[in-house]
Amino acid sequence: MEKQSLKICILGLGRVGKQLAKVFHRLRIPVPAAFNRSPIVEKIPGLPSTNIYQDINQIPHDSDIYLISVTDDAVNELASALPDRIKRQKIVAHTSGIHTLDVFSEDILFPGVFYPLNTFSDSQEVVWDSTPFYISGAEQVAEKLRYLAGQVSNKVFTISDEQKKILHLSAVLVNNFPTHLFHLADRLLTQNELEFDHLLPLIQTMVKNLEQKRPEHIQTGPAIREDNQTIRQHMELLSDKPELQQIYVLLSKSINRKLEI
Numbered sequence: 001m002e003k004q005s006l007k008i009c010i011l012g013l014g015r016v017g018k019q020l021a022k023v024f025h026r027l028r029i030p031v032p033a034a035f036n037r038s039p040i041v042e043k044i045p046g047l048p049s050t051n052i053y054q055d056i057n058q059i060p061h062d063s064d065i066y067l068i069s070v071t072d073d074a075v076n077e078l079a080s081a082l083p084d085r086i087k088r089q090k091i092v093a094h095t096s097g098i099h100t101l102d103v104f105s106e107d108i109l110f111p112g113v114f115y116p117l118n119t120f121s122d123s124q125e126v127v128w129d130s131t132p133f134y135i136s137g138a139e140q141v142a143e144k145l146r147y148l149a150g151q152v153s154n155k156v157f158t159i160s161d162e163q164k165k166i167l168h169l170s171a172v173l174v175n176n177f178p179t180h181l182f183h184l185a186d187r188l189l190t191q192n193e194l195e196f197d198h199l200l201p202l203i204q205t206m207v208k209n210l211e212q213k214r215p216e217h218i219q220t221g222p223a224i225r226e227d228n229q230t231i232r233q234h235m236e237l238l239s240d241k242p243e244l245q246q247i248y249v250l251l252s253k254s255i256n257r258k259l260e261i
Helices: 015-026 072-080 084-089 139-152 161-191 196-210 228-237 242-255
Strands: 008-011 033-035 051-053 065-068 091-094 110-116 133-137 156-158
Touching: 008 015, 065 072, 065 110, 065 139, 072 091, 091 139, 110 139, 133 139, 133 161, 139 156, 161 196, 161 242, 228 242
Parallel strands: 008 033, 008 065, 033 051, 065 091, 091 110, 133 156
Antiparallel strands: 110 133
8 A cells, every 4th residue: 555644633631642643743643633522631752742632523634543441331422423424534543452343333334443452551552563453344444444444553463353252252262361370370379488588480481471372372280280188278377358269279179180189
């Protein structure tokens, strides 16, 4: 696709929207307008010259792509509230992981999906070059979305709706659930006057190993070894924490179904 200048309007300035605004600004991709339902009190680095609107009916109609970057439950509501001219004439795409094109009503004539697969926070910079983007839409729409994603990342993919849902589910399994386990471990350590930093070398080595091998080939621990004595000791240590003990049992049995705990 030949080089072109696309103007972007970001609808929703949460974690994903802010990070997209920052990278678009760095790459000199115009973001003349943005929408956010609540007032923005802090200065957003990626939107130094962007007009931010709180009334969806006041947003300008001259952007090429309108990116909806809100919570999953709010995508359809926001899309449905867009002015008719935008619905009929402009590309309207969402950044949701779980939703497909079906989330849009039929009056949006050029729907698309623009899904960056990464974890986003206000305090951490995103490594965009290696962040994969997943694109959906009719060819005319997908071509422009792929072009936009290609300016940001070296990894741009087109996948089916079912594959996208499975990808999002898998992302929850490998990111959100381990983060919660880290939280549980941190709380357990803190209660015993220990720091979570003690576990960082272990976590870093695990991630490094995953770059070389499939997950099943790096699994270690008492469950895979059927080390019942260690498991019994762990269960005793968790005797006053029934919820955490239940998680320990569930995951141990998932690792090794032969265990009798």
